[in-house]
Amino acid sequence: MSKSDLLRMLSEKRKRQAEGNFLEFVTYTMPTYQVNWHHELLAQKLQEFAEGKIKKLMVFMPPQHGKSELVSRRLPAYLLGIKPTLKVIGCSYSADLAGSFNRDVQRIIDDEAYANVFPDTTLNSSNVKTSAKGSYLRNSDIFEVVGHKGFYKSVGLGGSLTGTPADIGIIDDPVKDAVEADSPTYRARAWDWFTNVFMTRLHNDSQILVTQTRWHDDDLSGRIISKMNKDNDWTILSLPAICDGRSDIDPRQVGEALWPEKHSLKRLKEVEDSNPRAFHALYQQDPQPFKGGMVFPNWQIGTYEGKAKVAFGLDFGYSPDPLALIEVAIQGNSLYLKEHLYKQKMEVDDMQRIIPEIIPRGVEVFCDHRQELINMLFKRNVNAKQATKGKDSIDLGIKTIQKFTIFVHPDSHNLKRELKAYRYKEDKDGNPIGGKYSESMNHLIDSCLLYTSPSPRDRQKSRMPSSA
Secondary structure, eight states: HHHHHHHHHHHHHHHHHHHHOHHHHHHHHHHHHHOOOOHHHHHHHHHHHTSSSSSSSEEEEEEEESHHHHHHHOOHHHHHHTTTTEEEEEEEEHHHHHHHHHHHHHHHHHSHHHHHHHHHOOOOOOOOOOOTTTTOOOOEEEEEETTTTTTEEEEEETOOTTTOEEEEEEEOOOOOHHHHTTOHHHHHHHHHIIIIIGGGGEEEEEEEEEEEOOOTTHOOOOOOEEHTTTTSSSSSEEEOOOOOOOHHHHHHTTBBBBBTTTHHHHHHHHHHOOOOOHHHHTTTTTOOOOGGGSSTTTEEEOOOOOOOOEEEEEEEOOHHHHEEEEEEETTTTTEEEEEEEETTTTTTTHHHHHHHSSSOOOOEEEEOOOHHHHHHHTTOEEEEEEOOOOOOOHHHHHHHHHHHHEEEEETOOOHHHHHHOOOOEEESSSSEEEEEOSSOOHHHHHHHHHHOOOGGGTTSSSSSOOOO
């Protein structure tokens, strides 16, 4: 075999690989693309999304770490290559940014390398802004695939999508800056657009992909997680700039940078020192609310080792509230919390099966007032008992918890969201009111309070046990 024949064979092999593998497609159509391990991980999730194995995907990554190149430029081109009939919507915080992604996707499809891989996906050679008989639209707002029914339409957040059905909806960077992120009015407007415009363009088989750097705990992604992920049907890939041990699929050691060749640990630390709150949001994908009104501001990630006094709190939940089960462990002045269950509409049969598998025999479980369910668990060898709460018991339980340094298990994602959201109510001037608490997003905290709230006869002494 001659050298030219070998090169031709290798070229054909690469084209075939690019047809069926997203990352191979990226490197084939963009040979200069620098692939780090986190790009491989993201590309794997995007491959599963392209194959329909993932229906709802969120990707949180720091700025300038390559998410938009993969999600908003290469992925739409790849999707229209493998299925030219797809109807794709691309959204960003502004029409200008969304339009720039649109033009970039067009350039990729026009490129010779793309034509080698997907020759059946082509665009009109002319710029066409209005529908005309026998022509296909192509402009910075929408382009149509020649000979097929597929298209890609871009829109800024707040823009109209009337008459535009979608198989794929991609939202990249729905927040422009900190000013928008900190504005309750803007956050409400973004949520209204997402629910009343974007979601109404989807059908049963549609797929959604949201990618951003986190700006605020109540940004668009935060609201989707708190309001629309009750059944945990969203796949969430969150990659902090500096590893903090939150993710099981992150191969780094705690403290290592995500892409040190581009963003060194030294530089990331400088960014953190200059603005810790912004750094946690944008770079760590862990937005921190202002702590002035937080009930438990001094919690951190951590797990206990060795001996500790352990008990559980169980809030059965009333529809639509979820059942919440939390483990509480004490070592000296440290309180360790770990969520075990957080599930809406949990059937009694599932409770009987799942809860006894979690609770070690003999360990106390303090439950809310559902005696029939407590009896059911007790019959299954769960040391369940009804928590006795009297007047001011919640306030006393909170004050007891506040005496401890609180550590939260890294996998307790719902608990972390609750701790951020659990705040004192404010007076008309915005000052926290002691003894008045928010009444939503507190189900796991309520489970903890079932254990820590003293009963009336024990108010002078906390029921909290000393460390073993």
